[in-house]
Amino acid sequence: MSSLTLAIPKDLRSKMKQFPEINWSEVARQAIATKMRVLEQMQRLLNKSELTEADAVEIGREIKRRVAQKHQRAG
DSSP, rough: OOOOOOOHHHHHHHHHTTHHHHHTTHHHHHHHHHHHHHHHHHEEEEEEEOOHHHHHHHHHHHHHHHHHHHHHHOO
């Protein structure tokens, strides 16, 4: 098994010390594994997609435009 060193802010580390019974390495492993499953699933979906990056940008702009219009009408 490989090792990974993480930089933890002091305030978070002091909070972690309040729970010495927790295996924080295991918590980190599980969080990384969960994130990897999400990223792999997203990659599988993207690999099947026929949308180009330009299409995605245009869809994003259209969504932003419609949300802005909705807020302008409501305000």
